[in-house]
Amino acid sequence: MQECFYLDPYQTRLETSVVRHREGGVVLSDTICYPQGGGQPGDTGTLTLPDGTTLSIENTRRDPESGDIVHFLPDNAQYPRSGTPVVVQIDWARRHRHMRMHTCLHLLSEVLKYEVTSGNLTAESARLDFNLPEGEELDKQDIETRLNCMIDADHAVIMKMIPSAELITQPDLIASMALPPPLDKPEVHLVEIQSVSLEPCGGTHVRHTAEIGRVAVKKIENKGKRNKRVIIAFAEE
Structure with missing residues (x-):
């Protein structure tokens, strides 16, 4: 197939x-x-x-x-x-929103340089859970400003493939994943946001970050002593 x-x-x-x-x-x-x-x-x-x-x-x-x-x-x-x-x-309208939101989550993980413990997205909103040092807090407005700045910079987004054997030799790429990489497959998909990040990902993405559009940080929730959940949505919602 x-x-x-x-x-x-x-x-x-x-x-x-x-x-x-x-x-x-x-x-x-x-x-x-x-x-x-x-x-x-x-x-x-x-x-x-x-x-x-x-x-x-x-x-x-x-x-x-x-x-x-x-x-x-x-x-x-x-x-x-x-x-x-x-x-x-x-359903292209739905898929395109998924592509925009998925790409935005990659930017969010670069704005907040913490371990990502889980994530999820819909056509309306998305969230990432971060493992923070105990007692550390997040600034909702600061995250939103920095995230939209990265979106507005209109970075090119490129999908790549590398052999799984090559991924094993690049521990930094493996460490960037919330879940273990599928090393049982001959090749692994990578997404590169130019000048921002390169990491394994098998989702669908837009071609340029400006295509995401403006986003808003809707809520930051506590999920335990160290876990913080950041929920985002499109600003037009």
């Missing part, structure tokens, strides 16, 4: 075919739908059959055993047969 969302995260339509169906959904020969993972939701959209029938893609996930990307359809859907040509269309 060709995972086209890595080749071009801006591709919104794809002609492909059904390989097989399994409980809950179908596996396609190629896909533009990003599977849920790394804190980023799976894509939604539509699957159009040759007769014009349109089925809703309600979620996209990767099967942990087979590695297949499964496109989940409504419970009452009549699944297309293997070999059926289909057209996939993603």
Whole structure:
């Protein structure tokens, strides 16, 4: 399967075919739908059959055993047969917000140079949890100002691939990850925000930071003695 969302995260339509169906959904020969993972939701959209029938893609996930990307359809859907040509269309407005928010979280982790313990995002908001020295506090307005300054600088964002064996020789890259890297795969995806950061990440991102738009720090929450949760949202919300 060709995972086209890595080749071009801006591709919104794809002609492909059904390989097989399994409980809950179908596996396609190629896909533009990003599977849920790394804190980023799976894509939604539509699957159009040759007769014009349109089925809703309600979620996209990767099967942990087979590695297949499964496109989940409504419970009452009549699944297309293997070999059926289909057209996939993603919910681009939703995906683009995920791309903007995901890229912004990378900037947030550079504004706050602390260990990231977890993160999550939606089309409306996102958050990162940071492990701070006990008693240290965060300034909400300062974070927002610095974050928007990095966005406005319009840094280029570039996706790269390196062999997993090469990643092992670069402990600084591994240390930047909240979760262990997938070293069982031959290659690992990297995201570089030029002049800002380089780290492993398998999500989708915008091409330039200015595309993110203005953001606001909505809340800073205590999650234990050392953990602080920083919640951000688009400023237009």
